[in-house]
Amino acid sequence: MVQYVLNFNEIDKTSLPYVGGKGANLGEMSKAGFPIPKGFCVTTAAYRSFIETSSEMDELFNLLDQLDPNQLDHLQQLGKRIRDHLESLSMPDDIRSAILQAWKETGAEAAYAIRSSATAEDLPTASFAGQQDTYLNVKGEDQLLQAIQKCWASLFTDRAISYRMKNEFAHRSVYLSVVVQQMVFPEVSGIMFTADPVTGHRNTISIDASFGLGEALVSGLVSADLYQVCSGKIVKKQVAEKKIAIYALPEGGTITQDVPPDKQKEQALSDEKIVELAKLGEQIEHHYGSEQDIEWGLAGGKLFILQSRPITSLYPLPPIQDDSKIHFFISFGHQQMMTEAMKPLAISIWRTLFPFGKRKFSAQSDAMLAAGGRLFIDLTELLYWKPARKIIPIALSNIDELISNASIQFMQREQFQKEAVPNKQVSKKARQFVKLVLTNIIKNILFRDPSQSIHLCDEYMERLVQKSKEEMAQVSGADRIKWIQESAGKLLPTLFQELFHYPVSGILAFKLIQHCANRWLGDDREVHLLNKSLAGNVTSEMGLALGDLADIARKYPEVVEYLKSAENHSFCQGLGQLPGGDIFRKEFARFINQYGMRCPGEIDITKPRWREAPTMLVPSIVSHIQNLKPGEHRERFKQGKIEAEQAVQSLLKRVRMTSGGLLKQRWMSRLITVFRGNMGAREHPKYIMVWHLDLYKQAILEEANQLVDKGVLNHPTDVFYLTLDEIRMILEDRFAEDVHELIDQRKKDYERYQKLAPPRVMTSEGEVITGRRGDSQAPAGALVGTPVSPGVVEGYARVVLNPDKANLHPGEILIAPFTDPGWTTLFHSSKALVMEVGGLMTHGAVVAREYGIPAVVGVDEATKKIKDGQYIRVDGTLGYVQILDAEKNA
Template identity: 30%
Template sequence: MRYITQLADLGRGDLAVAGGKGANLGELTRAGLPVPPGFVLTTAAYRAYVAASGIGDEIVAAASDGRADDVRALFTAPVPDEIAAELRAARTELGPAVAVRSSATAEDLDDASFAGQQDTFLDVRGDDALLIAVRDCWASLWTSRAVAYRVRRGIDPEEVALAVVVQEMVDADAAGVMFTANPTTGARDEIVLAAAWGLGEAVVSGAVTTDDLVVEKGTGRVRSRSTADKAVRTVATGRGTEDRPVPAEQRSRPVLDDAEATALAALGTRIEEWFGAPQDVEWARADGAFAIVQSRPITALPEPAAPPPTDWSVPDRSSFYVRASIVEQLPDPLTPLFAELVDGSVTRSLQAVFGELLGRSDVVGEGDVALPTVNGYAYYRYSRRGMARLTLASLPAFRALLRRGRQSLRARWQERAHPQYVEAVERASARPVEGLTDAELLDGAAELLDAGTTYYTAVQTIIPLAVSSESVFTRFYERLVRRPGGPPAATFLLGFDSAPIRAERSLYDLATWTRTRPALVAALSAASTASTVAAIEADGPPAGVDAATWQEWCDRFQQHLAVHGHTVYNLDIAVAVPADDPAPLLGTLRFYLDGGGADPTRRQRQAAQRREEATTAVAARLDPVRRAAFRRLLRWAQSAAPLREDALADVGLAWPQLRRMLRELGARLVAAGVVERPDDVFWLHRAEILADPPVPRSDVVAQRRAVWRGQRQVTPPQVLPLGSWWEKAFARWLPASSGEQTGAVLRGIGASVGQVTATARVLGGPADFGRLRPGDVLVASITTPAWTSLFAMASAVVTDVGGPLSHSSIVAREYGIPAVLGTNVATRRIPDGARVRVDGDAGTVTLLDEDGSG
């Protein structure tokens, strides 16, 4: 036969002939699994029909314009005689009723399932009905949902075709779906079953309620089951299907008993092993036997996660545990190696800074302060003795704020702390990592981390200067100067240069230069982020770009990374910085290439002009006493305003070299068979890394990653122990609200004024940056200077952690977008893609779908 191939003659390599569904069913048939007999009307038949009907050009034109309904209307001609004759002949080998299923070439793929995009017809009887069902399957290649799905995946409409699977109908008394890995938790050791009475199409479409079971892979033990009240079932009628009430005695009865669930799970395990990847399987049961009617890869399977922790007890209830200061830059659970290295490093840095400021080495004693983890999250732990010592030392330390000249905190940061940090990084970077032993690499990484935490502690002494100067000026202005309708206090502190603004300007200037080279713009806009990064690393130009232009662009981009690529998204050394992975920057660069965003130089100049005009106007109307106080306090606040951002931007100076050293260790561990990927080194402890002889630890890494993912699903309390007087006494000083927030309105700190209603985009880190679209509300746990590139696209900012002087607040005001910070729960309470109203004046975020305002 020319157009028909039996399922037994097909396999996974026949995608172009049989489509995804047909190829997979052929593979299952070859594997000896219980697949109903049938055949595939190949894609050649579809192409022959389109050619005979003369509708090919019209299909492509309408599909390219998004007119899917117009495409389907083209499929009116009868099936050509030659194809119809083959169908009638092949049909005689099957039972009286058949199932007719669409099988597109862009379907059931490893990276895109396209599930439910095309049509299926059950209980098809007679040749005429079969021919109509086949033609309708062909037309369903062009449903609105199928066309939109392919557009999102970048699939050319001229390249797709559709085969049709025809199988003997299984008159099922029960059916459902089976996932050979848990699609919710990602657990690979669990098989999840959904079962209902009747045929399976209603289960797949979600039209009926199902029993849900979780079966332990390997043993077949049923770990859990939920039996539904199943009111409706889909049945064959002899002329199609219809929904009918489930008999009363069956409604609450389990569809599958434990033995059947075990048997079905065993089939799922065989299927997964045959395909070599977790599968989404459709099954049916008739006369006590199971049939497999479809299998496709699970394309959106989350990584395995352990159960989220619920116990927040601490080892020492007499100590005070708080998430503040450096912990604000650690929003996620810590990776094991970083947790091991940073604890002692932070303690040593505190000892050093108090020793320098007060000339005493006994302020922070052994055991007074530490940075342990609770459920993976970092907390400052202060013993009672340590808290008492720090409290007594706070007044003399506060006096350091008043020092001037070479003894001031600003001079200490600029002339000592920063140069010492730069020198430490340069010294470490001068040693080729390839020539260092494993122990030297670990020791060198620890020394660099010590240099980083020491610098961060120095930065923390700058922050009170910025906080106090802005707070005093704001209070004076709002109470004694501002008139109704006057500019907010923040107006007088905007338009100054800072490291994040310089980084933004550098990227914008690169985009401006690029826009003068159309071929380069076209190449960067068309290419995926991954392919652009690969081209940068391979030092080879994309198609259509000459080598000289590409080299100059790469040189300019690398220069940007050399100056700004050390900014951290998260202080945990397991998180890549832009110098390691520039992919997150490319989304913003494309945004600029498309004409998005404001020129940062112009925006800064306009802000400075508004600032100066407002300053002149206010000073002119004040009496001499208030004018003098206004000018003096304003000079103080303006001199300190950019310091915080400049200081914080360089915290990660050591991170590129630190990560280079540790990833060299990781590469050696891969070569020794200890782990699978270089980045797995961050999930080991020092003793495990240096073990001699090496011990394979891939299973340990996988287990720790799963625990980390479970921990990341919870919101850590700001203060521990829970319910202690510590929690009540310090709650108001913390960078996020305490406890959960329920209801449609989340409250935080209004840190930048204005109101915006838009789509929320919840970003967990740099890997998610590409999901932000212009006009989205940026929702994140925190933002650091490395997040600044996203502010050009965002319409508002919402964070879990932060206050009026955090990075999010300062940059949001520079960009003129609303910000609500310190909600504690935004990333967990706001669904990604939800419509929200951000009110920076009131400090609220309203989930419009929940309050009925959407």
């Protein structure tokens, strides 16, 4: 028999398909003994039976499916049409009878709150809160039935339709239950979060409280007191001026009234009740096993819970062993200029690559952990080592100013200082690493010939890549995955030992040059020019090579036109029939042979490489042709070398003229030679890593193809949703889980993770430490960031979220979420660079200095706050972006 009504005592968390998220939560809490006002739910079966009485809904659903979310007028018109239609229908007698019977049993004389409860509402992954309607203080049979029917219709409010479209919920698959709950008439009410919704701190309970019904607070009509409780103690009280309150009317409905002046600044909830409410919140969170957003009320001295739902806005926590200590995590993606979510294989590869927090080379690191599809590095134990507390913030300042500042804030906390007992093994490894790197740096700066550095790096790179290719070719199946794990586990330690000291020597030499220039000359105004046109930088050479390729293409207009519509699968074949096509194809093959393993977001092994999707390079080639003259990129590079050499001569001449100038000149000359000779090696370690990622990818996909043939996988790229250990176990026939089911779930998780915004820094308590910038000299209203390449330019903004789809025009300023080597091909066409993440020594900053274009990084939400075509000023010296004319179009 179809049940149109279920009482709260008949409902628990398994009832969600019948009573929606809100109804299931209320029934679950009622059964668990929490103070829930009595009530019942009109089930989704009633809603479906009601909808079936309509002869028009099929057509209306079809129209919903065809809606474009950007066509707001059509959305509003269709939404109103559906609501009007549903409110005009007659409620079937059997549904009406079931509702009235439950209402009489619960108390016909009482007033009720009538709330919508959708089946896609109050879920751990999505909160539809506020998308449907609520009716308060409903009295009598007619008001009750009318409110329920309006709730059904409110499944098609404009905001509910839009929310479903945005979150990809099919309109036909979301059903509505209606919660009918006895009203309590609270003197005080509000919202409680069992984790701080602002900072994410999981051990802080945050309570908003105001007089009267909570509807005023939820709808934003009134200010509320804010109380925070941690470990049973009130740690914060912020009493607001509460000018109005909403109260229930005896005859039904509500009224908004002014709060008497003498009560407006009164604390709404006593300290005793604050602590009692927080304890109740802890119990509800414990019951559900997740942080909760709870509506509550205080009536007659008793606390009531009106509803509870999961908090969906919190960023997930990295999993750690429960050692009761607070941990400090920094975002790996912000360091690597790739903050997008990664698939499980990419995460597994990097946890294997990361050399710290491991028992053996092939294991996954316990110091690099995944959360929300991103990777976070646990620096806690390293920070317990006193020297690291000075070194780490300095190192991080070159990557991201806000991360560096957050680390200093964390280390100043009393709890950290109490827990900071050094781990002898960690300290020993850190000392060994520092000693090895420092020894090589000293030798590089004082003795070694810098002119050989790039040559030595190139030779080592070629030997290592060739060795890996040969070894990989000799293994297959599970043995090949084992080889990848061993190879990945040893790669970074090897690169640290063999190559890392070259670019670090260059960085340190540059810092010393700046220091000496300021001390001896009183300024370092010419020092930044030393960054221009560094020899041997593999990424800069890639940009020059792409410019050469574009210059070849520009000679043959048919080739350029072909490129604009080329397909990946037939990219090279289609060139054969065109004038100049064979010439371009030959040069393109040479470029791909050298750089085809690169791409935007290249640290993610699952991202398509240029060799797999060559059309990704087309926007850069076309942009180069549009924005630069033939050979201009090479001329710019030559001019950069001339400017750098002129700066060298000027600096040395000025130093020579100071007291003790001869010795100072020799030291400055040595430092400049060390910098110019070693800094070009900055990209070699990453270049080698990306080569290896592509080798690993080719090997894994070969094994995946075998698994597709056996029916284990549906498609080779399904392997991207497995870890290295899982792939190996599958190849060894030792994997017990349903592979298809596991992959399907992880695909859903990945889609959800893509919508999350990862924090730069977080603690194991979930607190997001935002960090603070130093004093800014930016004008009022400017967007402030970190200056990384000096100069001031004005121009039109071009927001680029994906370089594959970039369409830069001459003189435009590139606005990007981040850049990595896969974006380098756009830099020749850019007048300046603005990024949301990055620091002084991250990729975009270094390349911007080499190319001599101003750059500001770490500008929060730059790609949202700056619009295409806005005329802006970028000050790479002081570190700000100013929107000069929001209406001006390019």
